[in-house]
Amino acid sequence: MKITIQKTTNPKPIPKDDSKLGFGRIFSDHMFIMEYTAGQGWHDASIKPFQDIPLSPAAMVFHYGQEIFEGLKAYRTADGSVQLFRPEENFKRLNISAKRLVIPEIPVEDCMQALTELVKLDEAWVPHSDGASLYIRPFIFAKDPFVGVRPGNEYYFIIILSPSGPYYETGLNPVSICVEENYVRAVKGGMGFTKTGGNYAASLIGQDEAHNQNFAQVLWLDGIEKKYIEEVGSMNIFFVIGDEIITPELNGSILSGITRKSVIELCQNWGLKLSERRLGIQEVSDAYDRGELKEIFGTGTAAVISPVGLLKWGDKVMEINGNKIGDISAKLYDTLTGIQYGRLADEMGWVKKV
Amino acid sequence: MKITIQKTTNPKPIPKDDSKLGFGRIFSDHMFIMEYTAGQGWHDASIKPFQDIPLSPAAMVFHYGQEIFEGLKAYRTADGSVQLFRPEENFKRLNISAKRLVIPEIPVEDCMQALTELVKLDEAWVPHSDGASLYIRPFIFAKDPFVGVRPGNEYYFIIILSPSGPYYETGLNPVSICVEENYVRAVKGGMGFTKTGGNYAASLIGQDEAHNQNFAQVLWLDGIEKKYIEEVGSMNIFFVIGDEIITPELNGSILSGITRKSVIELCQNWGLKLSERRLGIQEVSDAYDRGELKEIFGTGTAAVISPVGLLKWGDKVMEINGNKIGDISAKLYDTLTGIQYGRLADEMGWVKKV
Incomplete structure (x- = not known):
């Protein structure tokens, strides 16, 4: 060209x-x-x-x-x-x-x-x-x-x-997010898997209402049953429940994030148990009650890894890992930014010199 | 101002x-x-x-x-x-x-x-x-x-x-439409009831595939069960089944068309049986088989009334009213355009002189 x-x-x-x-x-x-x-x-x-x-x-x-x-x-x-x-x-x-x-x-x-x-x-x-x-x-x-x-x-x-500068001015400090129960961002058969204006336009009202309640982001559920976790505002989302790291599977309404993909590949390389599967908000809440919900973190180009410290679902507020960044989140953040800024060897072949 | x-x-x-x-x-x-x-x-x-x-x-x-x-x-x-x-x-x-x-x-x-x-x-x-x-x-x-x-x-x-000029170059000639089964335009909780770019962006691929099969427009079903009729491309839609005129109720994912509203008010004024209700594509198909599906027409500012001559659902092609404009469609078209162009008295108080 x-x-x-x-x-x-x-x-x-x-x-x-x-x-x-x-x-x-x-x-x-x-x-x-x-x-x-x-x-x-x-x-x-x-x-x-x-x-x-x-x-x-x-x-x-x-x-x-x-x-x-x-x-x-x-x-x-x-x-x-x-x-x-x-x-x-x-x-x-x-x-x-x-x-x-x-x-x-x-x-x-x-x-x-x-x-x-x-x-x-x-x-x-x-x-x-x-x-x-x-x-x-x-x-x-x-x-x-x-x-x-x-x-x-x-x-x-x-x-x-x-x-x-960093996307979140608070840096790696955990963010508070809330489950959105009224509005829908995207649905299977729609455009949720693409990066197109309409998806973001649809999300603004939920984000706005969340901000008014002092939440940084909204956790979107599926548009059909309003039960299954999809993604968080401008990020994909991961949950550590017991020894399993879970992220919602790509179902047509979730963006296929490149940080998401990189996190999955890193976890698999490290021998961690990583599942891409359907995950209900009820399952997350139950795991919390059993004391097995260890970490939640968002992934995205802008924020890289964004630990979640508080998750609100209806009237229930779940404090995750004492509202502090967890071990897996921290290790992923250090590894990804280490590779991105050239502090760590690029063993995965992800980096392209300009 | x-x-x-x-x-x-x-x-x-x-x-x-x-x-x-x-x-x-x-x-x-x-x-x-x-x-x-x-x-x-x-x-x-x-x-x-x-x-x-x-x-x-x-x-x-x-x-x-x-x-x-x-x-x-x-x-x-x-x-x-x-x-x-x-x-x-x-x-x-x-x-x-x-x-x-x-x-x-x-x-x-x-x-x-x-x-x-x-x-x-x-x-x-x-x-x-x-x-x-x-x-x-x-x-x-x-x-x-x-x-x-x-x-x-x-x-x-x-x-x-x-x-x-007229939106459809073919004028009042009936159009052919097909039921969209893969893509979704909008879902409850989303933006379907608004006139925003994202809804139209989402609809382009379905329209495009329909055009390639020589259909003028797509008939969208609900995004959740993919059973219930929502709207047609850039129009609302009405069905005449027996003596009932049916249009999908406003459910949050359908645009509240002004021509739709005017058609409802005219039909009610004329003493016709008009229902805003949930309408399954199966019910339409069954009515067709019984010989009771008399007319289908779209309503919108651009086309006013757009009679539907052929409706395709999967492998089934339904020919409506011999692919000719029906009596109710014609009467609505004549009345609405009559009021709009000042040929008929504005009994409803709809017209505003500039």
Whole structure:
């Protein structure tokens, strides 16, 4: 793929204090952008200064939500080099989302080339302090100016870069979550397994009500029986019950997280008992009553591992591991971030140097 | 509400041949736009020339689908005046959608003022021929440049106008539809009752597969048991079985259509037996076998009444009323379009002169 590069003539100052980065608010000097036109395919790949995109108010993305995205990070290692964590997995998933949303797919090699060239150009934007990283957001949306319901004929594929601190400002401190009993995020046959705007739009009201009760995230149950655990806000979820580590199986309504996948592979490598299976909230509650619910943690690109300290289900509030991070959560966090930041050997072959 | 008006200095030619308008492709000279900023509320209402909107590639609407819309029409009557059909209902529904999507609401009076002033200014764009109309698209989306999941702090509310021919080029000819058995559009607890992008995004793949089999639309079943009829693509749906006119009850996953509501009110006024209730696809199929399935029709702003001539469920293809428009469908179409275009007296008080 030929990528035209137009460098900025007006570079922005790179933030010096990583502790003030926040998440997802600051953007680097450049972006990748490529256009799709029906009959012509993907064309005009270019890297250009980060800039506003002018769109007709009739652009389909404003009306029919035909949009997908990915999220991954570039990490600065101790030797100053920059590396990515399983980036091909993100672009494979982007194409899985594309298929469900009737968006034209993009070869993973082309995505990787776009990403690599962009990160190389804005390499100085990768933060240097531990826990900070360059958050990468690839996304595709329909842009034709047409207000009728059909798949778009024109799309943009864009990648933007955002130097970011940890997703949760409280860091590895356990979060409090609550089971959502009124609203549904996704259902089998729907789009729950994809990263598309509609899933997040659907989740906002539950999140909002949870925040009002001082919970950081919502634990979503299945949309059919409202019994089985699906995922937590923007993360997958794991439970340690006795000696079994359990995460809900991929059933069509759960996002196939790359951190989730990596956690499963690590646990299996370590010889731990790891089950991907259907897990009812009642089973979790019963295990808690028996004193066998040892740890709960969320997994996601943004937070990596997010221990859960309190789980509320109806009137019942379960305190997990004394509201402290558990051994498995801590070991997973140390291992994953160790690999990501190059402190540990990459025995799994997950890391890609830029 | 104070609306600043900036008229175009470069008016576009108004299409002269209504038969070539198509649907949703041509836009009038002006648009209404108003901004929301957290802490400040809705502000800077203005009407300005129809123009591109520059947005940061990080604008939330591209990523998290926090977007809602409405669709209604302005009609040209025989005396040359312009009128709207139950427009307040659209803006009430816009606010219902807003609530579910955690979007700040807008007083219906302000929406009506915006709409009325815009349509007055672009009044010459309302087509003159029968079946053609000025399609009106109000919409709201989150625009803050932030790539984290939370409700937006900044929004645009925009209204654009599109002179349009009939939605279906085949006009009142019956359409063929097929029952969707793999994909789900919406589920109770989700966003199905709102007009938000995600619902339409979710529906594209089913529509696409239906089109490939030469069906115009998909008939969606409930997402939980996959037994009960919900709606058809972009329309609500009615069945005439024996002397009963049945439409699925509003259950949280069905859009509360304004044409649906009007059809119900008309049928009740006419003394017909009208039921809003749960209706299984098996019941429809059984009625067909007994020879009691007399008519099926869709209802929506775009198509008004869309008779269904063929209904496919699995391997079974049901031909309805000899694939011709039925008496009730025809009467409803004539009455509704008669009121909309001012050919019939507005006994229900549905019409609003501009």
